[in-house]
Amino acid sequence: MIHKTKRIFVILLIAAYGSGVSASQKSGHARWGDKNDIREGWDWSLPPGVNPHPYSGFITWNDSKDAAVTIKGIHVNWRECNPREGTFDFSKFKQRIRDAKAQGLKVGLxxxxxxxxxxxxxVLTKYEVPVFDMPPLSENQPWRLRNAAVWKPGVVNAFNEFMEAFRETGIAHDDDIVYAYIHCISPSRGEELWMRPVDADIYEQEGGLTPEIFRNWLLSRIDTMCEAFNGVEYKLAWMAKGPVGPKRYAEVTEEPVNYAFEKGCGIRNGAIDNLNLLWDEPAWGVTIDDGYCVLDYDHPSLRAGRFRGDENEEYGKGWTWRFVDTCYDEYRHRISSLHGLQLLQDFQMVSPESLALNPELNEYVLKSQGYRRDTSIDAWVYLREAETQRGTVKNLERWVVQRDAPGSMSVPAAATSFPRPGDPENMDFDARRTDVENGQNGLLFGLDPVFWNTPAPCLLKVTYIDNEKIRWTVEYSQRSGRKRAKVIQTQGDGKRKTITLHLPELAANSIFSGNMDFRLISEGTGDLTVNMVRVIKLQHRVVSRP
Structure with missing residues (x-):
């Protein structure tokens, strides 16, 4: 059976320099990207007509009226829907779904x-279920939590009966239901899936948990949810990126994430906004190679349009107990949002605070999620360097890579304060630059051949820091040979700027050092400091993946 959310949607978009005569030409108005220009700050613009992918979106759990929100996350309370043994009432839950649809929203469960x-x-009474007062995540945590020993056989059976009743409603097959988390247990409020040593000790001492019982309970939870979503397992999101808990638990919980993938599930992480996570995670199909994140496009969670999402929400004063100060929010939100795109996350749970931080970037992310290298209208690289839990990581790369080679050995630049736990003096580097003093006057870039598979016109957007007066240009290839764009003269005023260059034909035939496709060159004695390079197709047929 093919579901509406998984059908192929075809959108024809002949942007600015596409073949034929555009509507803007007929009306006499300037075409998008019709001329080279420089603007202060970032440029997140996309051609008119680019819309969000049908299986993607921004999620909220509250009643936000923000137009960027496309999905309402609805919490289904087992206690509310199963008030007595053998009695199941989903009426309130169904009404919440109807209310969300009436607002034009899709729904997540x-x-x-x-x-x-x-x-x-x-259930608590009949099975005499132990309940635990969970130690807070930090002393200034503004809420407290009590978990139940849900691995007890009686509780498991009762939950399975509840989910069977849910299955019979047919809600899972509603085309407007786009995801459902496989909720488990955690010391956080969202019934996520992670465990500290102190949690394991409490569960063992007061609830009789063992590593084997925990493993079996996780596998059972996957089976139960997959049975309830039989035929639409792609909507389900496993909640952990690998083994769970301290060593004795981690040693026996390697299996569940792969088991979930075998059953057809996707994956969700809960901390893209942490900035220090998801750099080298096999469950996400991402590894680090010589300091750069590399994606495995054959990874099971990237197959067949499965849910792949995160929560980019922890901003504002309500989260200073975790992130020290709101003054770092703008930087953290920018990097986290782009890291989510780099990882091909198609869904982001957002908050009013994250939506307010950078509306232009949020719109760009919303319109970029869901597309892949064969369907995306643009590709980019964000030049940076930072220390993470997995060591030094360079750049954020989405189908454009930056690599060093003789003559183009880059240097990290634009040091940015970003305190980390245990390292309040940490500095990230938010750009890379040439090193003309040492004979390195270029920055080299390569395009993914699936994204760029034939010579064609493009727009090249380069965001740079105008911190000294220099002359620089772009060297690239056409079918007829190497070409250079016009020379740009900077002002040295210290401002961040984005220049848009129209390249009439980019061949991307790997003729530069290291098999790269184009090169930014500083001419003279000064250095070029670059934040981001974006390549936008000007002849584009957008075909949404199934």
Missing amino acids: HIQGTVESKVPRW
């Missing part, structure tokens, strides 16, 4: 039943 307040009272 959070079927919860691990926190004590979500477990039916009759």
Whole structure:
């Protein structure tokens, strides 16, 4: 059976320099990208007619009226829907779905039943379920949590009966239901899936948990959810990126994430906004190679349009207990948003604070999620360098790479303060530059051949820091040979700027050092400091993946 959310949608977009005569030409108005220009700050613009991918979106759990929000996350409370043994009432839940649809929103489901307040009272009483007061994540955490021992056989059976009743409603097959988390257990409020050593000790001492019981419970939870979503397992999101818990638990919980993938599920992470995570994670199909993140496009979670998402929400004063100060929010939000795109995350849970931080970037992310290298209208690289839990990581790369080679050995630049736990003096580098003093006057870039597979016109947007007066240009290839764009004269005023260059034909035939496709060159004695390079197709047929 083919579902509407998985059908192929075809959108024809002949942008600015496409063949034929555009509507803007007929009307006498200037075409998008019709001339080279320089603007201060970032440039997140896309051609008119580029719309969000049908299977992607921004998620909210509240009643946000922000136009960027396309999906309402609805929490399904086991206690509310199963008030008595053998009694199941989904009427309130169904009404919430109808209300979301009436607002023009798709729906995501959070079927919860691990926190004590979500477990039916009759279950807690009948099976004498232990309940745990969870130690806070930090002393200034503004909320407290009580979890239940949901691995107890009686609780497992009762939950399975509840999910069977849910399956019979047919809600999972509603085309407007686009995802559902496989909720488990955590010391955080969202019934996520992670465990500290202190949590394991409490669960063992007060709830009889063992590593084997925990592993079996996780596998059972996957089976139960997949049965409830039989035929649309792609909507389900596993909640952990690998083994769970301290060593004795991690040693026996390598299997569940792969088991979820085998059953057809996708994956969700909960901390893209942390900035220090998801750089070398096999469950996400991402590894580090010589300091650069590399994606495995054959990874199971990237197949067949499965849910692949995250939560980019922890900004504002309400999160200073975790992130020190709101003064770092703008930088953290920018890097986190682009890192999500780099990882091909198609869904982001957002908050009013994250939506307010950078509306132009948010719109760009919303319109970019869901597309892949064979369907995207643009590709980019964000030049940077930072220390992470997995060591030094360079750049954020989405189908454009920057690599060093003799004559173009880059240097990290634009040091940016970003305190980390245990390292309050940490500095990230938010750009890279040439090193003319040492004979390195270029920055080299390569295009993914699936994204750029034939010579064609493009727009090249280069965001740079105008911190000294220099002359620079772009060297690239056409079928007829090497070409140079016009020379840009900077002002040295210290401002961040983005220049848009129209290249009438980019061959991308790997003729530069290191098999790269084009090169930014500083002419003279000064250095060029670059934040981001973006390549936009000007002849583009957008075909949404299934």
